[in-house]
Structure formats: structure tokens, C-alpha cells
Amino acid sequence: MSHARGLPDATLDLLQLIEIGSDMQISFRLILAAALGAASMGSAAAADLHVKAPIAKAPAAVYDWTGFYVGGHLGWAWTDKNWRTPAGADLTSYTADGFIGGVQGGYNWQTGAWVVGVEAQASWGDVVTGRNWTDPEPVPVVPIKRTGTTAANLGTVALRLGHAVDRSLFYVKGGGAWVYETYRLFDATTPGTPLLASATGTRWD
Numbered sequence: 001m002s003h004a005r006g007l008p009d010a011t012l013d014l015l016q017l018i019e020i021g022s023d024m025q026i027s028f029r030l031i032l033a034a035a036l037g038a039a040s041m042g043s044a045a046a047a048d049l050h051v052k053a054p055i056a057k058a059p060a061a062v063y064d065w066t067g068f069y070v071g072g073h074l075g076w077a078w079t080d081k082n083w084r085t086p087a088g089a090d091l092t093s094y095t096a097d098g099f100i101g102g103v104q105g106g107y108n109w110q111t112g113a114w115v116v117g118v119e120a121q122a123s124w125g126d127v128v129t130g131r132n133w134t135d136p137e138p139v140p141v142v143p144i145k146r147t148g149t150t151a152a153n154l155g156t157v158a159l160r161l162g163h164a165v166d167r168s169l170f171y172v173k174g175g176g177a178w179v180y181e182t183y184r185l186f187d188a189t190t191p192g193t194p195l196l197a198s199a200t201g202t203r204w205d
Contacts, residue, residue, distance in 0.1 A: 092133035100125030127151035
């Protein structure tokens, strides 16, 4: 507060009131500015309340291989055949092949990333071929013969161990297989190649 020299006391009182009023005005302005600032901050805070946070996506479900399954298959099969005399001498050899189709089914059990399973498969088809050969006997009754093989039914039973990567499964398996076959011996010397003998059998491997 400043004091004017030589002025009456009443004048000094008036000046003091004016200075006080000026101080009040300044204080009011400061308070008003502070209030406006607070209002602005409040508006900003209120605006922030309306901003939606991004919605977190749920993690994708991990595929589980546990359970039963069935399916079908189509394909091509072949089998190597070797014919020998009772003494062990080779007569002829060939590969029978043909179209097959069938069904399979099994069960898988998963623990962690490892999958253990069992599967059975049955197939049907016409895997067939044959070949002529010359009888090694000194004086054969039928010098030229023909042998043929037909594999009509086959199947497998196997255990499987695999490692799962989501919907992909990398595995190895092993088990047993069986095949039902028909064997035929023909007279290839005589026109029409008449049948001399036939037999059927089931082999396990």
C-alpha cells in the first residue's frame, strides 16, 4: 500500500479503499481465471470419460484332438509277388496293383501337445495282375504257365503317437496289416488259358 504525503486523513482513507478495491478486483480476476481453468480441466476430464477403451479380443480357442472320429479313403495299392518251386528256385515275380477304397475310424487322446491314438482301417478293391513263365521241369505237361494274384480285401490296426500344433498333427504310427488274396495257376500253352488251380488265403504282417 502506498501513502501520499500531505493529504488529509479522509483522502488517505479513500485512497486506501480504492487500493483495497483494486486488490479485491485483482484477486477476483485471479479467482475467476482459476475457476475458468478448473472448468476447462473439468470439461477435458469429462470428455475423457466418453472415450471408450479398446475391447480386448478373447484368445482363440486351442484345438483339442481328443475324441472319436470316422472317415473314408480312396487310393491305389500294390503288392510284390514272387513265385518259387518247392525247392526254392525262382519261377517268376511281378507287382500287382489297382484301385482301392474303404473306411477308417479311431480314437485320439491329447495331453498337452502330445496325442496318442488307435485306428482301424478296412479297404476293398481289385489289386490284380499276372505273368507267364516257363516250367523248369525237364518234360513238363504244360510248358508255359501263368500265375495271377488278386488282393480284394485288406486292413490295418495301428497305434499312433503325434505332436499337435493347433489343427495340425505330426505323427508316427505302427501296427499290423492283413490281406485276403486269391492265387490262380493257368495253362498259358493252350488257347483260352484254362485255369489249372486256385487257392485263397489271408496273410498278416
